[in-house]
Amino acid sequence: MRAAVFHGNGVLRVEEHPDPVVERPDDVIVEVEACGVCGSDLQILNVPPGHPSTPPVVLGHEFVGRVAAVGDAAGVRVGARVVVDPDPKCGACHFCRTGRPAACTNILALGVHRDGALARYTKAPAASVYPLSEGVEATAAALIEPLACVVNGTNRAAARPGESAIVFGAGAIGCLFIAVLKAAGAAPLIAVEPSEARRPVATAVGAEIVLSPDEFAVRREELFPLGADIVVDAVGTRLAAAIDCAAMGARIVLFGMNANALPPIRQYAITERSLSIFGSYISNFTFPSAIRLVEQGSLPLAPIVTHVLGLEAVHEGLVLLRSGEATKVVITP
Ligand SMILES: [Zn+2]
Ligand SMILES: [Zn+2]
Structure with a gap:
C-alpha cells in the first residue's frame, strides 16, 4: 500500500x-x-x-x-x-x-x-x-479524535454558562475549543489568531470577535476589563499572554504542544490572582462524548x-x- x-x-x-x-x-x-x-x-x-x-x-x-x-x-x-x-x-x-x-x-x-x-x-x-x-x-x-482531546481540556476548565473566554490560536484545535465553549455557554467568547485566512473559520464556529494579536493588545482592556474567566492556549507558546489576560480565579488550559517553547512567566500573577493552570494532554474517557457530539451534529x-x-x-x-x-x-x- x-x-x-x-x-x-x-x-x-x-x-x-x-x-x-x-x-x-x-x-x-x-x-x-x-x-x-x-x-x-x-x-x-x-x-x-x-x-x-x-x-x-x-x-x-x-x-x-x-x-x-x-x-x-x-x-x-x-x-x-x-x-x-x-x-x-x-x-x-x-x-x-x-x-x-x-x-x-x-x-x-x-x-x-x-x-x-x-x-x-x-x-x-x-x-x-x-x-x-x-x-x-x-x-x-x-475531527472526533481532536474533539475528544478538546472535550477533555474543556472539562478541565469546568466551563460554566456566562463565563468569559479567550482562545489563543484558531487552528483546528482552537476552533474546536471555540465550538465546545460556545455550546457550554461562554460569553463573551473571543479568539486571537494571526492568520487572516483562519479568522473567518473561528467566527463560523462561534467566536463573537476574532482579533489579530496586535488588535487584541489594543482592545483587551476594553473587551475584558476584569480579565477572562477561561483562557485557552491552543498554540503551545502563549502561557505568558494567557496569564496577562486572566481574571481573578481564572482557569487557564494549556493544550498546544511545543517542546521548544520556553516562555518567561510572571509567576507573581498566578499567585496573586489565584489562577488555576491545567495542562491538557490527549483524551480522558472523552471519546464517547466526542462521538455523540459529532453523531448528533451538535457543533458547527x-x-x-x-x-x-x-x-x-x-x-x-x-x-x-x-x-x-x-x-x-x-x-x-
Ligand atoms: Zn492530533
Ligand atoms: Zn496504563
Whole structure:
C-alpha cells in the first residue's frame, strides 16, 4: 500500500509500505476513509522536533475507517465503521489503575510511535476501536479524535454558562475549543489568531470577535476589563499572554504542544490572582462524548475542514497548515 512514512530529521515520504496484518487476537485492521493532519504532526516534522516520535513510522492519528480484518478476540465485525483512540491505554499501570489514562506509562501512540493512518490500512487494538454511525461525513468523523482531546481540556476548565473566554490560536484545535465553549455557554467568547485566512473559520464556529494579536493588545482592556474567566492556549507558546489576560480565579488550559517553547512567566500573577493552570494532554474517557457530539451534529464543525486532499498531496497539506492558510487538512488515503 501507499503510506506517508516519517523517516526522522523532518523527512516525510509517500512510499510503498507493507500492509498491516492480524498478528494478535485483539488486532483490528482498518481501511482508512479519512485522516486529519494534526499540529503535532507538524511538530514531529520540525527540526529539532517539537514532539517526540519513533521513526520510521507511518504518521496520522485522527481517522475514521472501516474494519477490514480482525483477530479472533477483537469483538468487532468486518465492515463496521469505526473511529480509533490512537493512544491505546494499557489498563494495568499505576496511572490507568488510578483513573488517569492520559498518563498511562505504556501508550504506544498510533501515527507517532507505531504505524498510523496516513495509509490505506492501519492496525489498532480492539479496546481503542469505537463504532460510528454511517450518517456522519468522513471529514467530520476525522475531527472526533481532536474533539475528544478538546472535550477533555474543556472539562478541565469546568466551563460554566456566562463565563468569559479567550482562545489563543484558531487552528483546528482552537476552533474546536471555540465550538465546545460556545455550546457550554461562554460569553463573551473571543479568539486571537494571526492568520487572516483562519479568522473567518473561528467566527463560523462561534467566536463573537476574532482579533489579530496586535488588535487584541489594543482592545483587551476594553473587551475584558476584569480579565477572562477561561483562557485557552491552543498554540503551545502563549502561557505568558494567557496569564496577562486572566481574571481573578481564572482557569487557564494549556493544550498546544511545543517542546521548544520556553516562555518567561510572571509567576507573581498566578499567585496573586489565584489562577488555576491545567495542562491538557490527549483524551480522558472523552471519546464517547466526542462521538455523540459529532453523531448528533451538535457543533458547527464543517467550516473547520478547509482542505481535503489525496495521500500523494500530503506535502501540499503540510505547506497549507504551516502557512496558516488551512485550518484542518484531511487526507483521504
Ligand atoms: Zn492530533
Ligand atoms: Zn496504563
